[in-house]
Amino acid sequence: MSRKQWELLLAGMALLFIMGISIYRYTSRIPEEESYRLSVFSDSNDHNTKSVLRQGMERASRDFHTDLNFIMFTEEQTQEEKEEIIFREIQRGSQGFLLHLDNPDAWIEKYSHMLEGRVVLALEVAFYDQPDNPSIWINNEKMGYELAMELVKGRDENQNVVLFKTKEHNKKDYLRSMGGKKALEENGIVWEEREVTDNEKENALYLCFNQSATEQTVEMLKDKINRECIFGVGNSEKNVYYLDKGVIHTLAVPDEYMIGYMGVKNICDRLSFRESSQGMEIDYILVSKEELYLPEVQKRMFPIVQ
Known part of the structure; x- marks a missing residue:
């Protein structure tokens, strides 16, 4: 075999090797998590609850690659003003809504005409029998x-x-x-x-x-x-x-941190078509003075610090 033929053979083998590596990397790479934009609506005036709940949601947003936008509704706002806010969030590409509202079922019914194609989840729902809509709740x-x-x-x-x-x-x-x-x-x-x-x-x-x-x-x-x-x-x-x-x-x-975290996880699972329940019950703990400094109690009461 001539020198030129050897060079062509080696060049061809090198090209095949490079192509093989490229194909392997392409087919074996881990797909990137899809990013979602979520809107969080609240009418709670309880600063501590909002703070802990928000910390849980923000932790989940980092874990599940979401962009959260927090909106506070007030009693002074008219229905038209609220619809304008919802429409603005939809226009900005919000794919899901988390509702930390006193009466989320009524809210969903009132604005259902605007929510088509969006995933909605109510947080910390109070109900008499079973929640009417997908929810994270406490008994x-x-x-x-x-x-x-x-x-x-x-x-x-x-x-x-x-x-x-x-x-x-x-x-x-x-x-x-x-x-x-x-x-x-x-x-x-x-x-x-x-x-x-x-x-x-x-x-x-x-x-x-x-x-x-x-x-x-x-x-x-x-x-x-x-x-x-x-x-x-x-x-x-x-x-x-x-x-x-x-x-x-x-x-x-109540475990407000877990309510926020699992709310974001649940809605992301539903958006990505992974199996997810339509909601879940979150636990609470009863704490006495004697139990206050137990490690397991501290972890539940102060999840942000832990």
């Missing part, structure tokens, strides 16, 4: 029941029980209140339902069904009653401080 009635049972277990026979009066238009609080009253009724305990005042009796126990009510009750009682007399909700800085100080007996803490 609020069960949480209220179990919180009240902690009061029942810690109550002396002569202690009065005060339920912080709940606004019935807030479905979450109302369901927690229903559960709490059921527990008290089952145990033959009579209660007063009212707001806490400056003239509280030393022998009373207080049952609160949201973070704001718990903080208000703490504020009224912290300098008057130095014992574990409050059974409340939420892991705000104030609530945790007075749990540690022994003013609060038990806190029910």
